[in-house]
Amino acid sequence: MMQRTIPIAILSLSGVILILAYFSPLTTSWGETVLNWFNVLAAVAFVLGAGNILRVNLEKISSQRPGWAYAAITLVSFFAMLAFGLFKLGAVPNAKYPDIHFAGDYETTASPYGWMYEYVLSPLTATMFALLAFYVASAAFRAFRAKNTESILLLGTAFIILIAQTAAGMFLTAWIPDDSAFAFLRFDSMRAAITQHIQTAGMRAITIGIALGVVATSLRLILGIDKNYLSSR
């Protein structure tokens, strides 16, 4: 009973306080306290996330599931970054406090943590993102087919945006004067029309829909009607 009542009470109270804080300056400081709790919880979520990485990968290694070597590499990298960052191993001593180890700068590339960030983590994450270009090109070639009216519209829009997002878009239709009756055929005009009218209109509709959904869900949570986020036990 208490396992469910206390979380619901905390949630309802926090929700009501945040709503009140938005409308009444008298309750602003209450809202700030709740937000502080929220931020602390968000920081704790990092610890939970790290614990989950540890659990999942250790399970994979212990059961020798396919790809367990990758799990081992993940854990070694995880612990290396954690140790170098947390204990500031190899940190460059602080000029003002050279005897205090923890005053040292561990984010410079002269320290192991900074070096690994700059020359391992940063290029790896950028590479992972860059790989998308190759897969998008391959997928576009195989799947982007003008099979019906909807796909023809999508294809036409994609062509206009792809060209307009480069210098080619400007120069292919730059000969059409800005003030002529055919100015709408310029790639930059077509892109502006698509993004500012069609795309924005669609996105506004989606945003309003999401906002209404969030309001409804929040009210259900605050009033204790929706309890799905709690454990079923």
Place this chain on the structure above:
Amino acid sequence: MTTPQRGSSNPGLLERLGSLDRRWIFLSMGLSIALPILLQLRFPEVPGPMARATFDAIEAVPEGSRVLISFDYDPASAAELQPMANAMVHHCASKGHRIVFMALWPLGKQMADQTIDQVLLNFHPDLEYGTDYVQLGYQAGNEGVVKLMATNIPEQYKTDTSGTKLADLPLVGDLRNTSDFKLVASLSAGNPGAKEWVQYADSADKEAFTLVSGSTGVQVSQLLPYYPAQLEGMLVAVKGAAEYEMLVEEKYPVSKDAERIGQGRVRMGPQLVAHMLMIGLIVLGNLAMISGRARGGAQ
């Protein structure tokens, strides 16, 4: 050996292209990106209305104003957002604005540090920490951080990244909330980012500060509904960065390391060739499909 005859089911060139090994596509894409970089292809850009609005918004803020730049991205999105960050920091410093750096993404702090080292101190070495710029760094909490900053910054940030109390830093000593900034800029790769700045900071006090953003191409759909009412300026992807760089460099040229304020334009070369390749591949794929259908229909 058999000789192909009219009406046989042997596929034509276009149909064979339809089943092209994807490694050829990968190779083409690799070359279309690598060659323009190696050949340093650069194409002239014409600043669009969004880049101009961003430039004008920063120009319109009185000289010496306190501005906040939030680095809401990590190295994965640096290719798109770092050129904007470089140009924006140079722009603000050249205009005499005093900059407060912060981050809503864990690795955003490192991106801000990099920009301070490579741009701010490189082009404006006379600027002093604490008076002309301050690095607040990253705080966990996503939109919670923005919401709390909208009412009480000292509650959210007790110290800067080096552990100095905000009260001891002249630039931020008297900061109460986001309304104490004349301009807020979010360089945003997703959630949390520019959208949260609109929803929680701008909505708290619409008239207090100018809000501008720089975003990745994939995030622009989310932000377009807020332009130009809430977001007075918006830089979109590498093209937005390239256009904005042109405006900044035109008014505030640099005498050394000019490529730092030209990264967007450098990246437009590979983008042009890669986009053309994509269009070519889509056309080829469709021609192969049409050819296959025609052959199927004829048989």
